[in-house]
Amino acid sequence: MMNVDPIPARLAALKDAPAAELKMQWRELFDTAPPPFNRRYLESRLAYRIQELAYGGLKPETVRRLERLGEELDGGDRKKSRIRADLMPIAGTRLIREWQGSEQVVTVTQDGFEWQGRPYRSISAIARAITGTRWNGWVFFGLKNHRSRA
Structure with missing residues (x-):
């Protein structure tokens, strides 16, 4: 008799599982409380973890390569690496806001922002x-x- 791999069925079941079930699986697989993210995030991370435990994770050399690439992108700056790339507007984007009858234009740069010819690291500043x-x-x-x- 041929052994059937149960992992694909387990992954498919994630789509129909109630949220409470996903959170329970998270606790079992990660030994932590589930994060307050959306369902799609939970499903994708659970699917990865299930496969990782069943088939093995990334090779150590792949992990090292990814870490090197990450450092090239953020210079090893942990604070910068926490900012999700898809939240930060693309360099060159102009943000326009009218404030008390005056148009304020901010340009997104590689290192932060520019307003009235001056660089700023924070848009809140x-x-x-x-x-x-x-x-x-x-x-x-x-x-x-x-x-x-955020």
Whole structure:
């Protein structure tokens, strides 16, 4: 009799599993509380972990190569690496906001932002310079809903 690999069926079952079941599997497979991310994230990470445990993870040389590539991209700056690349607008993007009848234009650069010919590392610092009060720059320029979490 031929052995049937149970992993593909287990992966397929993730799509139909209730959220509570996904969270329970997360606790079992990662030995931590599940993160507060969306269902799709949980499914994809669980699927990877199930396969990793069944078939083995990345080879050590692959892990080292990925770490080297990551350091090339963020210079080993842990704070910068935590900023999701898809949250940061592409360099060259212009952010425009009208404030008290005046148009404010910010340009996204490789290292941060530029406003009125001056470089800034933080978009919140620019929002503060424009308004004179503390602002979340992402909210001020409409890049994030003030009720959502980054």
